[in-house]
Amino acid sequence: MPTPEIPASRRGFSVSGLGEIAIRCIDFDAMVRFYRDVLGLEVLAVRGSGLVFFRLGNGVEGHTSVLALFAADRNPRLDAPRSEGSTLHHLALSLSQADQKAACRFFDSERIPYRIEEFSWIGWRGVFLSDPDGNTVELVSAGWPTRS
Template identity: 90%
Template sequence: MQNSEIPASRRGFSVSGLGEIAIRCIDFDAMVRFYRDVVGLEVLAERGTGLVFFGLGNGVEGHTSVLALFAADRNPDLGVARIEGSTLHHLALSLSQADQAAACRFFESERIPYRTEEFAWIGWRGVFLSDPDGNTVELVSAGWPVTP
């Protein structure tokens, strides 16, 4: 039996939410501006030069979900460096349908390119755009398609 086939009750735990996404940035300042000014995330903390945490909302049992941006040269001794050809597919941030529609209006007014895709099999709709380092960012909401 593969690990993914083992029910949570047998494993004794299940993942309850997102804790943190950490991105080592090529252009740190542009990435901070993008996630703050375009995506609209609130800065939770700035930890010296080259490290910013954005709050992503309520997490699990008091652990706030965060997006952490690291400058490429921050803490190189940790052995965590940007890997060429990263396997990061995309990161998805959840929001309401109303906020997703507002985001699209904002992107259009600012001429920020994006695309949408509906996932009827699960009832989600994603709005996709790229951050300054070329990572795909999805703003996802549930309850799609909306029927009038």
């Protein structure tokens, strides 16, 4: 990875965590069921029809990290641009090793397809599956043995 051109000390700020992931959903109801019932995310708020916020974690200085799902035909903010050809590769949600193993057991029992990839260079393991809109979701856990 290249060295940053401008170090954080010179910029005067650095990103401290994930604030929000927002997805415009093709099948809104199926997406809500997936993130709520399959992945077990806690609903933080429902804002009318076609807009649900899920809690991801405590975030930074009181800003809760969230996953926001919007119905494709809903425009939550008129000034928010809509990406026509998304370049989203995947979204990754962190969890403990024990919870990652439990997720795999649950996926097996429900016959939900997934794959596991180990990133030995950094000691991470990812469990990859697809949401109903075809986005790749990774459940990532640290602390797995690294190999030289």
